[in-house]
Amino acid sequence: MTSSATRIGIIGSAGRMGQAIAAAVVQAGHMVAGGIDKDGDVTALAAQSEVLVDFSSPAALEGNLDAAAAAGVPVVIGTTGLEERHHFLIDHAAETIPVLQTGNTSLGVTLLAHLVQEAAARLGEDWDIEIVETHHRMKVDAPSGTALLLGEAAAKARGVDLAEASERGRDGMTGRRGTGTIGFAALRGGTVAGDHSVLFLGANERLTLSHLAEDRTIFAKGAVRACEWLVGQTPGRYTMPEVLGL
Ligand SMILES: NC(=O)C1=CN([C@@H]2O[C@H](COP(=O)(O)OP(=O)(O)OC[C@H]3O[C@@H](n4cnc5c(N)ncnc54)[C@H](OP(=O)(O)O)[C@@H]3O)[C@@H](O)[C@H]2O)C=CC1
Numbered sequence: 001m002t003s004s005a006t007r008i009g010i011i012g013s014a015g016r017m018g019q020a021i022a023a024a025v026v027q028a029g030h031m032v033a034g035g036i037d038k039d040g041d042v043t044a045l046a047a048q049s050e051v052l053v054d055f056s057s058p059a060a061l062e063g064n065l066d067a068a069a070a071a072g073v074p075v076v077i078g079t080t081g082l083e084e085r086h087h088f089l090i091d092h093a094a095e096t097i098p099v100l101q102t103g104n105t106s107l108g109v110t111l112l113a114h115l116v117q118e119a120a121a122r123l124g125e126d127w128d129i130e131i132v133e134t135h136h137r138m139k140v141d142a143p144s145g146t147a148l149l150l151g152e153a154a155a156k157a158r159g160v161d162l163a164e165a166s167e168r169g170r171d172g173m174t175g176r177r178g179t180g181t182i183g184f185a186a187l188r189g190g191t192v193a194g195d196h197s198v199l200f201l202g203a204n205e206r207l208t209l210s211h212l213a214e215d216r217t218i219f220a221k222g223a224v225r226a227c228e229w230l231v232g233q234t235p236g237r238y239t240m241p242e243v244l245g246l
């Protein structure tokens, strides 16, 4: 153990990501302060942790943020399927503690979002944007948090509100594609760790930017890096480009 070892508490510890994060915590020379799942005591976990990492469920978010804020402990939120009210809760907690929220902790996706923003800014509205994601059969939310993060990057570059520009769940007589909209398609099956492609579809040419996750270790390592970075930050809301210096 190094002298800079950090006690990291894991929310959602028995899950696919929770287990991968525990392994990454140890590999990085830190300590797992403890772990909880659905009926666990988050207040006790916060008290014994220097930083919390939450990869669980949107339903758990409010209680987790309250416990982290009461204990003055920073928290990394990787849980996806968040709605607007969850983002308000995160903003509120970030007034008193450092909070990092992201739909994807990997280096590759963080860079992809940067590239998508660049491409969307340079290619005009006549280039249609479609975001396609594929995940394992156990995933419960769609579109993925990453797809939404990539959509936000494209919307920001085009100066539009993603909620208004999105085309999701096409089925039946949809009518023509709206100019300037951002489409989403979600595929589910097997054990796919997480594939994302952003398609820019122009007249007689296409540009595709893709990231393929080969396993969950990339998310787990990124989550540990985010924990390391977040400890010692002032209260506020942060995300991955700040951690990775992108
Ligand atoms: N940001 C990123 O980079 C990534 C984000 N994710 C996201 O992380 C989340 C977890 O994914 P994954 O590990 O695959 O899912 P799993 O279903 O494998 O794990 C979720 C875990 O959270 C626990 N849990 C559920 N409700 C609560 C609660 N109220 N309090 C505490 N723990 C709870 C579950 O426990 P129990 O079994 O008792 O219900 C389970 O152990 C998802 O939202 C996923 O999209 C995933 C990969 C990367």
Ligand SMILES: O=C(O)C1=N[C@H](C(=O)O)C[C@H](O)C1
Residues within 6 Å of the ligand: 080, 103, 104, 135, 139, 143, 144, 145, 146, 147, 193, 194, 195
């Ligand atoms: O649930 C998953 O597995 C994943 N969830 C995240 C998302 O919703 O984007 C990140 C990654 O793609 C894996």
